[in-house]
Amino acid sequence: MSNTANFDYCVQLGLGPLKAIFHLALKNEEIFPHNLPPIPVNLGGHAATVSVRLLDDETDPADLSLDDSKHIRFDLPLEISVQIPDSPDPSLSQVTLKSTVTAPGKLNHWPVDGDDQLGIEFSDITPAAVTVPSLTGLPTLDSGRFEAALHTRYESLPTHSFTAVGNTLNVYDGTRDPTLNPPNKAGNPEIHGTLETHGSVDYLKVTLPIHATITNPIPWANYGIATFYRQVDQQSGTVCVLMAQEPADPALASTIAFDGGGPIAAQIASALKPQMIAVLAGFGSVCEPWFTDADAKALIAEQAAAYLKPLRFPFFTPRSGDPDHPLSTPVGFLLPPTGTLAVLMNRRSGAEADDFAPDDFRGGNALALAIGRAMLDETIAKAIADQFPGLNGDGAEVTTAEGTATLHSLTVTPSDPGEHDTAEGHLWTEGEAEVHIECWPDPDVSFSAAIFLRLDVVETDTECSGTFRAEVGDFDASESCCDVFVDLLIPVVGWIMLGVVESMIDSVGGELADQIAGEQSRALQPVPPVVAGVAELQGCLEGCETSSQGLVLPGKLRIRREGTSFEDLADNGDLPRP
Amino acid sequence: MARPLAKRLAADPEFSVMLLANPVLALEKYGIKLTDRLRSHVLQALRHPKALRDRRAALEHELEHKLGERPKPNDPKWLANQVFVERKLSPRQTEAASPAYREEDPGGIVASLKAARLPGTNRYPEVRRIQVTARLGVAPSPPTIRRLDLDAPLPDLPPASAVPVSLTLEQAWFYKDDPVVRDLVELGTIERRGFRFRTPADFRAIAKGEKVDGFRAFVRAVRVDAGKRP
Structure with missing residues (x-):
C-alpha cells in the first residue's frame, strides 16, 4: 500500500x-x-x-x-x-x-x-x-481478374499473327489488334476465361478466338476457337495461371474448333495445336496477389x-x-x-529492479499528484527545524503580545481518517510548551490537535486559483490565548504545505512562475505543460487529501494540440481563403 | 504552592486541562483554596502580560476620566450610545466595508517560509494556446480582533440614514478618527484579547465534556515542575 x-x-x-x-x-x-x-x-x-x-x-x-x-x-x-x-x-x-x-x-x-x-x-x-x-479486402478467385490480365498480356505480345511454312495463325481479342488480316469475325469475340474445378483442382478455362489460313497442301481458311485449361496455382501471397503448362489430364487437353471447313478442319486443328500451345506459352505466367x-x-x-x-x-x-x-x-x-x-x-530507495507499482489514488479525477509519506515527513521536519531552531536544545521561544512560551517539541503527522477520533484525514499536531507566567512556576503544557488542510479553488474561464487553508478541529476558541496559538500555527502550516506542494511541482517537471512581491499566490503549472511535439496540457489542482500515505492533490487536465490547429486559424481569422 | 499542586496534578492529570478554563476554580477542585488577594493576583497575572495590563489600566483610567463613567466598549448598546449620542458622530454606511487587520508574524516565521519558497523555474517558454492560468497560494490569516489595525487609513464611507442602536468593536473601528472612539476600540480589543476565564457554569460544562473549547480540544495536560521557581 x-x-x-x-x-x-x-x-x-x-x-x-x-x-x-x-x-x-x-x-x-x-x-x-x-x-x-x-x-x-x-x-x-x-x-x-x-x-x-x-x-x-x-x-x-x-x-x-x-x-x-x-x-x-x-x-x-x-x-x-x-x-x-x-x-x-x-x-x-x-x-x-x-x-x-x-x-x-x-x-x-x-x-x-x-x-x-x-x-x-x-x-x-x-x-x-x-x-x-x-x-x-480479402481477394476471391475471380475469373474476371484473370481475363483482364490476359487482355493486358495479349496487348503486350509483339505479334498476334504467327506464320509457319506458309500457314498463318491469327489470335484475336476483340478489336485490340485492328491490324490483323483478316479482322476478327463478326461480333469481335474476346478472350474469355472461366474458373472450373476438376477433381479438387481449380483451372482457368480460356477460349481464344483464332483464324487459320492454310496454303499448303491446299488453300483453306476459317475462323475458330481455341479452348484450353490451365491450372490455377495458389501460393502464399500469389495465385498464378501457368499458361505454358498443358494439363496432364487428357480430358482437359487444349482443343481447336473451327466454325466450319468440312472434314479437313479437324486435321488442320490437330496440326495447328502445337503451334497454338506455343502461342499460349507466350502469355507466360499470369500472377495476381492472393x-x-x-x-x-x-x-x-x-x-x-x-x-x-x-x-x-x-x-x-x-x-x-x-x-x-x-x-x-x-x-x-x-x-x-x-x-x-x-x-x-x-x-527514494532501491534500484530500477526494485521499482513497483503504486496504489491508485486518482479516484475519478483526470489528474492527481501525490507526495509520499517519507518525503512529506522530511519536508515538515526540516521546516519545523528551520523555523524553530531551538527545538533540539533549550526550546524555541514563541512571543506574542498576548504572552510568551517556550516550545520544546512540535511534530506534525499525516494521519488517516478514523485516527485520533477524527473522521477526516488530517495532520496530527503534537507538542510540548512551557508557558511563561509572571510570579508563577511556568506550567508545561502538552497539546495535540487535528489540522485539516483545505484547498479552496476558484475556477473561471481563464483562471484556476487554489488557496491552501489550514483549519483546526471544531471548537469555540473565541479570543482566548488558545486562539492566538492556533492563529499562529495555521498560517505556518499553510505556508509549509505550500512549500511542500511547490517542491513537488518542481520535482515532477511542472513550472513555477516568478513570485510577485506582495502576492500570496503565484502562477504555476502542476505538471509539465507540454507533451513535446504532441500536446499542450494545463492542470488545475482541485483539492488536497491528507492520509498516512502523505498528500494527494486531485485535479483536472485540459489538453489541446500543440502548434497551430484548424481551430486556432479559425479563431484568428487566418484560415486559407479561396 | 507549586510542590503540592504538582503532586495533585500528577494524581489527576486529565483534569489539569481545566486550569486553562478557570485556574481559580480548577485549583479549588484540586483542593487548593486561594485567598481573595491571591485569587485576584492569579487572575490579573494570567489575564494579560504586563505591557498589555499597563496599557489597559491607562486606557481605563483616561476614558473614565473623560466619559465620567467606567468604559464598557464590549457592550454594543453602550458603545453605540457613546459614539452617536455622547460624541454626536454621524452614522456611516459600514455594512459593505471591512476594517483593516494587521498581518502578524511573531518571530518572522511566515516571512521566513515565504522567503524559502522555490524560485520560478519558467521551464517552458513556448507560446501557450490554453488561455487558463493556474495559481496556488495560502489564504490570508482570518481576521481576529487582536489584529484590528488602528493605524490603517479609514475608507471614505457615505453617511447612513439611520442611527444604529448597537455597535460592535469592528463597526466602531470606522469611527476611529475620533480620538475617544479610537481609545474605546483599543480598550475593547485588549479586553477581548485577555485570557478568558470561564464562568462557573461553563467550567462545569467543559469539565463534564458537555461543552468543547479550544483547551479541551487542544491541550492534553498541564504539569507543574515542583522544583521550578517562579
Missing part, C-alpha cells in the same frame, strides 16, 4: 487524457507516418510491393487500452495494399487489405536534449505480438510490427531547464483495473 511506491512523488493520469494525447500523437506525421513508401517484399517467390497506411478517423478510429503494468494495447486501423509489379496490370490486380490490428506498446523512457521523457515505444514488438481480429485469411493476417501482422518497431511517442516530457540540475527519470506504471498511468519521480 503506497501512493508513491519507492519514489517521492507520483503523477497519475486517467485513461481519458492518455487517449487524448495518443490521438494527438497519431495526428503528428513525424511521430506516426500515415503513408509510407512502398515496401518491397517476396510473396511465394514473386517480387511484390506493400504499401501501409495508418488510419484514425470517425469510420476507423484508433484506440488504446491497458494490457499490464508496462504495456498499452493499441487498436490501429491499417490499410495494406499489395501489388505484384510483374503482374499484367498491377493497378488492376492490387489487393487492399484493411484491418484494425491490436499491438502492444511498451512504457519506457528515453533521453531527449538532456531530459528523460516517458512514453510508449515499440522496439521489442514482433509479428506474433500483433493480433488481427478481422479484416476486409491471400487466404491466415496469409493475409500474417502479412498484416508482419507489416504492422515492421511499421511500429521504430516508432515511439511521449506521454510525459518534464524539463529541468537547468542542465546542472536534471530532473529524475520518470518511471511509468500502468494500473489496468482503473485505467491509470502512474508516473513516479525521485526514486
Whole structure:
C-alpha cells in the first residue's frame, strides 16, 4: 500500500487524457507516418510491393487500452495494399487489405536534449505480438481478374499473327489488334476465361478466338476457337495461371474448333495445336496477389510490427531547464483495473529492479499528484527545524503580545481518517510548551490537535486559483490565548504545505512562475505543460487529501494540440481563403 | 504552592486541562483554596502580560476620566450610545466595508517560509494556446480582533440614514478618527484579547465534556515542575 511506491512523488493520469494525447500523437506525421513508401517484399517467390497506411478517423478510429503494468494495447486501423509489379496490370490486380490490428506498446523512457521523457515505444514488438481480429479486402478467385490480365498480356505480345511454312495463325481479342488480316469475325469475340474445378483442382478455362489460313497442301481458311485449361496455382501471397503448362489430364487437353471447313478442319486443328500451345506459352505466367485469411493476417501482422518497431511517442516530457540540475527519470506504471498511468519521480530507495507499482489514488479525477509519506515527513521536519531552531536544545521561544512560551517539541503527522477520533484525514499536531507566567512556576503544557488542510479553488474561464487553508478541529476558541496559538500555527502550516506542494511541482517537471512581491499566490503549472511535439496540457489542482500515505492533490487536465490547429486559424481569422 | 499542586496534578492529570478554563476554580477542585488577594493576583497575572495590563489600566483610567463613567466598549448598546449620542458622530454606511487587520508574524516565521519558497523555474517558454492560468497560494490569516489595525487609513464611507442602536468593536473601528472612539476600540480589543476565564457554569460544562473549547480540544495536560521557581 503506497501512493508513491519507492519514489517521492507520483503523477497519475486517467485513461481519458492518455487517449487524448495518443490521438494527438497519431495526428503528428513525424511521430506516426500515415503513408509510407512502398515496401518491397517476396510473396511465394514473386517480387511484390506493400504499401501501409495508418488510419484514425470517425469510420476507423484508433484506440488504446491497458494490457499490464508496462504495456498499452493499441487498436490501429491499417490499410495494406499489395501489388505484384510483374503482374499484367498491377493497378488492376492490387489487393487492399484493411484491418484494425491490436499491438502492444511498451512504457519506457528515453533521453531527449538532456531530459528523460516517458512514453510508449515499440522496439521489442514482433509479428506474433500483433493480433488481427478481422479484416476486409480479402481477394476471391475471380475469373474476371484473370481475363483482364490476359487482355493486358495479349496487348503486350509483339505479334498476334504467327506464320509457319506458309500457314498463318491469327489470335484475336476483340478489336485490340485492328491490324490483323483478316479482322476478327463478326461480333469481335474476346478472350474469355472461366474458373472450373476438376477433381479438387481449380483451372482457368480460356477460349481464344483464332483464324487459320492454310496454303499448303491446299488453300483453306476459317475462323475458330481455341479452348484450353490451365491450372490455377495458389501460393502464399500469389495465385498464378501457368499458361505454358498443358494439363496432364487428357480430358482437359487444349482443343481447336473451327466454325466450319468440312472434314479437313479437324486435321488442320490437330496440326495447328502445337503451334497454338506455343502461342499460349507466350502469355507466360499470369500472377495476381492472393491471400487466404491466415496469409493475409500474417502479412498484416508482419507489416504492422515492421511499421511500429521504430516508432515511439511521449506521454510525459518534464524539463529541468537547468542542465546542472536534471530532473529524475520518470518511471511509468500502468494500473489496468482503473485505467491509470502512474508516473513516479525521485526514486527514494532501491534500484530500477526494485521499482513497483503504486496504489491508485486518482479516484475519478483526470489528474492527481501525490507526495509520499517519507518525503512529506522530511519536508515538515526540516521546516519545523528551520523555523524553530531551538527545538533540539533549550526550546524555541514563541512571543506574542498576548504572552510568551517556550516550545520544546512540535511534530506534525499525516494521519488517516478514523485516527485520533477524527473522521477526516488530517495532520496530527503534537507538542510540548512551557508557558511563561509572571510570579508563577511556568506550567508545561502538552497539546495535540487535528489540522485539516483545505484547498479552496476558484475556477473561471481563464483562471484556476487554489488557496491552501489550514483549519483546526471544531471548537469555540473565541479570543482566548488558545486562539492566538492556533492563529499562529495555521498560517505556518499553510505556508509549509505550500512549500511542500511547490517542491513537488518542481520535482515532477511542472513550472513555477516568478513570485510577485506582495502576492500570496503565484502562477504555476502542476505538471509539465507540454507533451513535446504532441500536446499542450494545463492542470488545475482541485483539492488536497491528507492520509498516512502523505498528500494527494486531485485535479483536472485540459489538453489541446500543440502548434497551430484548424481551430486556432479559425479563431484568428487566418484560415486559407479561396 | 507549586510542590503540592504538582503532586495533585500528577494524581489527576486529565483534569489539569481545566486550569486553562478557570485556574481559580480548577485549583479549588484540586483542593487548593486561594485567598481573595491571591485569587485576584492569579487572575490579573494570567489575564494579560504586563505591557498589555499597563496599557489597559491607562486606557481605563483616561476614558473614565473623560466619559465620567467606567468604559464598557464590549457592550454594543453602550458603545453605540457613546459614539452617536455622547460624541454626536454621524452614522456611516459600514455594512459593505471591512476594517483593516494587521498581518502578524511573531518571530518572522511566515516571512521566513515565504522567503524559502522555490524560485520560478519558467521551464517552458513556448507560446501557450490554453488561455487558463493556474495559481496556488495560502489564504490570508482570518481576521481576529487582536489584529484590528488602528493605524490603517479609514475608507471614505457615505453617511447612513439611520442611527444604529448597537455597535460592535469592528463597526466602531470606522469611527476611529475620533480620538475617544479610537481609545474605546483599543480598550475593547485588549479586553477581548485577555485570557478568558470561564464562568462557573461553563467550567462545569467543559469539565463534564458537555461543552468543547479550544483547551479541551487542544491541550492534553498541564504539569507543574515542583522544583521550578517562579
